[in-house]
Amino acid sequence: MPEQAYQAPILTVDGVILQFVQQQLQVLVIQRANEPFQGMEALPGGYIVAGETTQFSLARILDQKAGIALSELRLIEQLYTFDTVARDPRGHAVSVTYMGLGTALTPRHGDTQAPRFVPVDALPELAFDHSAIIAYARARLRNKLTYTNAVFALLPECFTLTQLQDAYEAIMGRSLDKRNFRRTFLSLNLIEATPFQHRDGAHRPARLYRFVDQTLVDIARNLD
Amino acid sequence: MPEQAYQAPILTVDGVILQFVQQQLQVLVIQRANEPFQGMEALPGGYIVAGETTQFSLARILDQKAGIALSELRLIEQLYTFDTVARDPRGHAVSVTYMGLGTALTPRHGDTQAPRFVPVDALPELAFDHSAIIAYARARLRNKLTYTNAVFALLPECFTLTQLQDAYEAIMGRSLDKRNFRRTFLSLNLIEATPFQHRDGAHRPARLYRFVDQTLVDIARNLD
DNA sequence: GCAAAAGTGTTTGGGATACACCCATGC
DNA sequence: GCATGGGTGTATCCCAAACACTTTTGC
Secondary structure (H helix, E strand, C coil), X not given: CCCCCCCCCEEEEEEEEEEEEXXXXXXXXXXXXXXXXXXXXXXXXXXXXXXXXXXXXXXXHHHHHHCCCHHHCCEEEEEEEECCXXXXXXXXXXEEEEEEEECCCCCCCCCCCCCEEEEXXXXXXXXXXXXXXXXXXXXXXXXXXXXXXXXXXXXXCEEXXXXXXXHHHHHHCCCCCHHHHHHHHHHCCCEEEEEEEXXXXXXXXXXXXXXXXXXXXXXXXXXX | CCXXXXXXXXXXXXXXXXXXXXXXXXXXXXXXXXCCCCCCEECCXXXXXXXXXXXXXXXXXXXXXXXXXXXXXXXXXXXXXXCCHHHCCCCCEEEEEEEEEECCCCCCCCCCCCCEEEEHHHCCCECXXXXXXXXXXXXXXXXXXXXXXXXXXXXXXXXXXXXXXXXHHHHHCCCCCXXXXXXXXXXXXXXXXXXXXXXXXXXXXXXXXXXXXXCCCECCCCCC
């Protein structure tokens, strides 16, 4: 193994930061400050520095470029490492990608790069292969919902069963039977009723529920 | 984005090459030629060069260090990127890892690094975090067997149902009911009977089957 | 004929699916 | 009183699980 410098690809990290707002799954994008793709929107990402784990680099970049602290995310997971030679016109760049899920995230404006959340079903054209990375994240999330409690990270601490079902439907991309969904989900004992109710308009108030575990838990039965 | 050199982690690739022989899942290891961990066994791996995809780098390294061509593998899949700062005592090294599955692989000796296949249940102590990488690969493979036809890559083209079940049992780590396994697997239409039989000893010969698809296919029902 | 592996059916319980009406509230 | 979303039960079907004996061969 050589001690001398060798010609290595650039190592970067990109984050797919998702939240669920107004019955829509939304992803965080920023505006690129430099070439290539200057002015175009892209996933937040940047260089990895030696001594930083990729996740730590992501934390630094998210804070700098979007004003979001990694600790605000409720679930973070490495997705895939994208490495095709042509993905960056400047030269070979290998990108380790992460998916982060949160609730009510608010990007800070100011010296950041015009961060905003856009619905995943109405993405603008994005720089690099970032559209493909988002598609990969969506597929992963869709799968994870069927065998884990991962939705917890997209919902507020207290939520109604309708909100929960809306999140599933938005991510799965299809509608689910209300009675079956409720019966099945409640039987998993992942959530518990709270004494609180949610009132919003001229109709019966909804009971609020809470996840028993706020960490990722695998479940046996499937919810598809 | 800076043009000047920045202090980046080293980028490497490591491969978990698996095959199924004599009712055992086996993994390819080589002996390390240099420090650190000189003489200790490790997964085949090495540096990624700019302009090479990580998978291409793995192909080069596998050929050099173990005399195995990547094209001999019947399934290759990226696993995870390991990036903890302390995993390499020489300095921060980020490793993109792959799992490769094959049948009847024979490492070439000579100028290679003493490559051999060892049963995953009887691993020697390995360099770096390679034991953890193998554990990760095994977990991934276990999952994949329940929702894809991935076993095809570990079996010869023609195989008996008992061989198939043995592979499942070795990877799942538990025994399965023979009648249920056969009925369920056959009903998936992933395999078809061939006109051939396998004879080996003083007992009834076994029918040989073949996978209809030699590429990865997702299946709906589960085989756990 | 005997040892050794191949091959084969049925029963039962539980989860998945399909489906329509009453309830509580605000105005 | 009416519009709006919240909440609830049953019947059917199919899959998963459990389980033991007969068949074919080599010696």
